[in-house]
Structures are given as C-alpha cells and as structure tokens.
Amino acid sequence: MPFHTFMDDLGGTVSQFYDVEPSLDNYWRSIILFGNNVASYKFALACSLYELSNSSDDFISLEQLAGPFSRHICEHLKEAPKQTTSRSSKFLAACSDFNLGRVDQDYLCAQTVRLGFQNVIDAFHNVNRREVDKRFFIDERKTSNKGIRLTEDFYTLMASEAINSIKPETNARWRLVESAWQLGLARNLLRVEHDHHSKQLFTHRNDRRVNITSSRDSLNGYQKGRCFYCFDHISIQSGASDLADVDHFFPRAIREYVPNIDGIWNLVLACKSCNRGANGKSALLPHIDYLARLHARNEYFINSHLPIRETLIQQTGKTEALRKGFLQDNYNQARPQLLHIWEKPEPRGPMTF
Template sequence: MEFYQVDPSLENYWRSIILFGRNVASYKFALAKSILELNKSQDDLVTLEQLAEPFSRHICEHLKHSPKQITSSSSKFIDACNQFNRGEIDSDKLIGLTVKLGFNNVIDAFHIVNNGEIDKRFFLDERKGAKGIRLTSNFFELAEGGQFDNFQQETEARWRLVEEAWRMGVSRSLIAVEYDDDLKTLFAPDKERRVNITSCRDSLNGYQKGHCFYCHGPISINSGSPLLADVDHFFPWVLKDDISNVNGVWNLVLACKDCNRGESGKFAKVPNLQLLERLHKRNEYFINSHLPLRETLIQQTGKSEQLRKSFLQTQYTLARQTAIHEWQPIIRGAITF
C-alpha cells in the first residue's frame, strides 16, 4: 500500500495495521493497545496469560459502552467478558477463558493488511512452543520513536469510530461522521440526538503520519505537548457560505501552530494547488480505510475518485473567487503524502 510504501517507516507500518486492517471484530485494537502497554516489560517473550489481562480488560471496558464488539452473531469470549462485567465470574476465570478463547484468530490476523501480510512484523507467534508471542526488534525500535506516545490515542480513536458504525446498524450509505468545531470532536447524528465518538485530533493524526498537513513538521496529539496540533479547515471557515460543508471531515486537517496561526500562517488564505492534491491523497486514505470514515467521505465528496477530484477542484475554484490570496507553507520535514 502506498501509505507505507512511500515512507516505509515502522510507524507507518504500525498505523497501516490500525487504520486499514479488516474490522470484523475489535480484537485487533485490543491486542494493539495491550502490546503497546507491554513496552514496559523487559522480556521479549509475552505469554498468553500475561497478554490475557490487558487484552480482556480493554474488551471489557469497551463492552460497557458499546455492546457490539464483533460482527458475527455470537462469541464465547465476548460472553465471558460480559459475565465478568456483570460480576458472574472473577478475573482469574476471565483470564483463563481469554487464554483459551480470545486469541484464536487475532494473532494470525494482526499483520494482515489489504489481504496480505505487511513486510515488518512486530511480534512472532510462538504459541505452540512458548505459549505466547515474542516481540521483535521492530517493536522495540518502534517504542523508541517520537510517535510512540500517540499510538494509544490513535488506536482508541479508530476503535471508537468502528464501534459507532456497528452500533448504528444501518446501511453503509447512511453512516455519517460530523465535526464539532467548539469541542474539537467527531460525532454521529442519531435521530434526535448526537453521539460523541472521539477526539478529532486522535482520529486524524494517523492518516497524516504524525506530521503537520502543510509543512510536514512533527506534531503531537498529547494535550500537554508544545507540538500539540491545531484542527484546521483546509478551506477556511470564513468561506462557510461559499464552500460545500466546510465542517466536513474532508476539509479537516491537523496543522502545527506556525502554519495555522503563526506569523506566516494560512489564516483565511486558500492553500495552493499542490496542497489541494495532498488533501485529495489524504482523503483517499480515508476511502481505503474501513467504516465509517470511508462512507462519510463518499457521502461528502463523491462515489468515485474522479468525482472526488472534481469536487475538490470545484471547491477550490469557489474559494479563490472569494479569497483572492493563495498560501503555501515553509516546508519543515520530508513530504510523505
């Protein structure tokens, strides 16, 4: 996939698993979050019993607010997690059942993206010999990188988006994700109420590979970081009367503070055509992902790639008619999308 081929870093291989893997169950997200926690361990071998505690904990936590964690009609493992949540079994019993039932498919499927295994593995399956998984040097190298602290939030955000698609239980063509500019969150309108899903920053960061959309400098989604990203409208908010659905996910990007509101920032200017092409490419990442951002982008911009390109070009033409000035950033990092 171009997502990691254009920049074959370990960070982007990891993100491809979270963003583009098949979503028939939430187990891949739970396994990813568990492995990220295990970075604190000094041993590369993780037994299934050690893995079972965080894995079942994450599933149980999500079941409390999202009862649908799998697309099949039944699961003995999910039944066990629900029994634990109701106080019908204790933690020791849950861990035993997790070892027996929880990892049957997810360990084999974890590295599969777009029907094939990615080139870099973060663990090896040693269930037959050592009754566990062995973390590879790729994982420990990943843990030392600057993007590692963002992965838990990115995984949680993706998990919440997929849960919302399952929860709605409607035709894919009806699924929509919208943006609250005040709260900086994504939500789903549901009849007469709205369901807040997750942080917009957490959801978008992985698709931008942890870099500012404009200058490609590093950004963070951690609230205390000096590199905390701004959520920016590619076509400025002041053009809301001219642009179609200016608050749509298609028009939202993460930007560093310098690009968004620094001395030479974008403000109400329109980004140049090269950046428009980059927006199209970033939006195609959404399209190649699974529920529900794919369906949202198709609704907002078109059913085919050609229609989506035409949509963006039309918005650009309308924007330039109102906002005369064009803007381009000072590049601060390698352009990877």
Template structure:
C-alpha cells in the same frame, strides 16, 4: 499499500495495521493496546497469561459503552467479558477464558492488511512452543520512535469510529461523521440523538503520519504538549458562504500551530493547488480505511475518485473567488503523502 510504501517507517507499517486492516471484530485494537502496556523491560517473550490482562481489560471497558464488538451474531469470549462486567465472573476466570479463547484469531490476523501480510512483523507467534508471542526488534525500535506516543491515541480513536459504525449498521444507514469545532470532537446522529464518537485530532493524525498537513513538521496528540496539533479547515471558514459543508471531515486537517496561526501561517488564506492534491490523497486514505470514514467521505464528496477530485477542485475555485490570496507553507520535513 502506498501509505507505508511511500514512507516505510515502522510507525507507518503499524498504522497500516490499525487504520487499514480488515475488521470483523475489535480484537486487533485490544491487542495493540495490550502491546503498548505490557512490560517490555525483561524478556521479549510475552506469555498469553501476561497479555490476557490488558487485552481483556480494554475489551471489557469498551463493551460498557459499545456492546457490539464483533460483526458476527455472537462470541462466547465476549459473553465472558460481559459476565465479568456484570460481576458474574471472577477476574481469574476472565483471564483463564481469555488465554483459552481470546487470541484464537487475532494473533494470526494481526499483520494482515488488504489480504496480505505487511513486510514488517512486530511479534512472532510462539503459542505452540512457549505459550505466547515473541516481540521482534521492530516492535522495540517502534517504541523508540518519536511518533510512538501518538499511536495509543490513534488506536483508540479508530476503535471508537469502527464500533460506532457497527452500532449504527453502516450497510443500512451510512454514517455521517460530523465535526464539533468547539469541543474538537467527531460525532454522529442516531435516531435524531447526537452521539459523540472520539477526538478529531486522534482520528486524523494517523492518516497524516503524525505530521502537520502543510509543512510536515511532527505534531503531538498529548494535551498540554507545545507541539499539540490544531484542527484546521483546509478551505478556511471565511469561505463558508461559498463552500457547503465546510465543517465536513473532507475539509479538516491537522496543522502545527505555526502553519495554522503563526505570523506566516495560513490564517484566512487559501492553500495552493498543490496542497489541494495532497488533501485529495489524504481523503483517499479515508476511503481505503473503510467504515465509517469511507462512508462519510463518499456521502460528502462522491462515490467515484474522479467525482471526489472534482468536488475538491470546484470548492477550491469557489473559495478562491472569495478569499483571493493563496498561501504556501515553508517545508519543515519531507513530504510523505
């Protein structure tokens, strides 16, 4: 995929797994969270007994608010997790069942994206020889990367989006993911009832590879961090009378505070046409990512690539008449999308 081939860093290979891997169950997300948490100061061998504790805990927590964690009709392992949540099973029995049943598919499929394995492996399957997995140097180096602290936020946001799509049944009812600017949340409606899904920042960050949309300066998802990203309307809010659905996901990007509201920042000016092409490329990542962002972008901007591109250009031209002034950022990093 051009997502990580254009910028082949370890964090972007990892994001390829989280954002673009095929999901028939949520185990891949639980596996990622387990790997974030597992003690990596000792041996590179992680036994299934060690891995089962955080893996099962994350699944049990998500089952409390999202009972559908798999696309098939049922799972004996997930039934065990539900029993534990209902105090019908001990923690020791949950861990034993997780070791026996929980990793049957996720270890084999973790590195698969678009029907093929990514070039960088983060662990090796050693279940038959050492009853666990062995972390590779890639995973340890990943933990040293500047973007590592953002990955857990991104993983949980993607998990929340996928399980919401499963809950709504996207094959029958396209999910309209909407933006609440006051609370910086993505939400949808279920039977006329609003359902908050996840943080907008956490959802968008991975698709921008952890960088400001405009200048490519690294950004953060950690509350209180001086580099905390702003959620910005690419076509400014000032053009809302000329541009329908200006709050749509198609028009939301993450920006550093300097680009969004600094002295030389964008403010109410319209980003240049070169940046419009970048927005199109970012939105196409949403298409590749499948549900529910795929469905949302299709619903908001069109079913075909050319239609989506024309949608952006038409709205950009309409906003240009209203805003007049064009803005270009000062590059702070190398363009990666």
C-alpha cells in the same frame, strides 16, 4: 492549473501509506488504520502490547496477554455492546458475563486464552490482503511456549517519540469503528461530524448528539504525525508546545459556498506556524498544489473503511473521479471569494503523502 495534472501518479493504494516513508511507526499505523476490522480484537491486542512493552522478558505467554486483552474488551463493552460484526461470540459473551459479575477473573482469563486469540494473532500484521514488511511479534503458539515473542522492531517503536501519538490514535480508531457497528451501517450510514469549538468528532443517535473521540487523535495517524502543509512533526498531546491545530483547508469564512465545510474531508492538522503564524494560512485559500495532497489524504480515509469511508463517500462522491471533481469544483467556487492565495511554505520534513 487543472487539478488532474497533479493526480496522474496517485494510485490511492494502502501500500503507498508506508512505501513513501517505510518507518516502523507508519507500518504500525497501517495495521491500526487499514487492517481488516471484523472485530475490535486488533485494537485490544495493540493496547495490550503497549502495556506489556515494559515486561522484563520478550516472550509473552497467552496467560499474560489474556489479562490486559480481556480488560480492554470489557471496558469498551460497557460503553459499546457491539464489538464485532458477527451475531454472536462466546468470548464476548464471557466478557459480558464478567462485567455483570456472573463469572470471576480466572474464568475470564481461561476463556480468553481458549477463545480470544483464535484469529487476531494470525491476522494482526495483514494489511490489504498481505503481510507488512515488519513484524512486531512472532507467533509461538505452536511451540511448547504457547505465546508470542516481541521483536526488536516492537521495542524500537515503543521507545520512539511517535508512540505518544500512536496510543491515542489507536483508541480513537477503536471508538470510530465501534460507533459504526453500534449504529448499524447497513441500515443507517454513520455521519461523522466535527465540532469546531470542542475539536471533537461526533454523530447522532436517536436524535441525540454523541461525542466519539478527539478530532486530533482521529486525524493524526493519516498524516503520519506531520503538518499537512510543511511536514514538520506535530503533537496531539494536550499542553505540548507543538500541539497541532485542527484547520479547515477551505476556510470557514466561505462556508456558504462550500457544502459540508466542517466535514472530515476538509479537516487537516497543521502546525501553529503554518496555520496562524506571521505568514500563516489563517483564513486564506491554500495554493492549488495542495489540492492533490488533500485528495491523497482523503483516499487514505476511504481505504480505512468504517466509518470515515462512508462519511466521505456521502459528502464527496462514490468514485475517486467524483471525489476529485468535488474538490476541484469547490476550489473553483472558493477562488473568487478569497482574493489572496496562501503560498507554499518551505518543507520542514520529507513529503510523506
């Protein structure tokens, strides 16, 4: 059956990410994955809110927020000096001075209150040029309080099982973005690759391999914490009984017929039952119905911008039509090499992408 017949209703828009399953964790994931990235402040704010979720008061002053916010920025600056697309930042300069011992904690916190939150609090809930339907905090900086107030939706999210995956997803996204800035994509498009044995994403810098982050942590958010094939819940926590497998949609056994088979475009997370259970996919080719799902997931990558977007465009095509054709062509090449097709398992959760 032609691939295009499965693609007629796919718009590839960011809003589909949370409209299909408008849960709190998917609204939050849309902020982390698709929100505008001109500086890493969004990630630092998210990580700070994770820490402050146990506060006895739902009101968080800017002074309270400044401590963890600046600490997260300072820690990342040690490994990745470029945390913004702008040429200079007085706030980042203060963080660098703190790392070098030139200023003390009090000075850093004062500069963070004055400079660190100028844009990030306003823009945090904006995705695809509009605000998401759920707010996780209310901006009260224009009141006498001078801070933010956490909402019930925020506390509900923090109490959910999904937060155990969302936290490492946030750090993985941060690592990917800062790696792109550090290499300078305008001059040298970042090629993000997957190591089949270590399950790490990596790139090359000055002819040297540089590990970026866990493949599981990077991929999980785009699949909303569910198995690619059956939509059962999966975990990315080491040692968990439902730890996800990193699966190659097109099996590695046919890598001579499929270009960039270890590319992110071909990686999905699957539950153990679907990937290597008694009736699992193993080294079989999935039913063609899954090709539309793979395309939809990859379009989420494209819409999340740096740096996975650039990697996928390099590997699969500059336009959506070319990317569809790339998948269909590879399926046509793979089909004669693999005699048996893996049929669809019974869904164990709602179809979310």
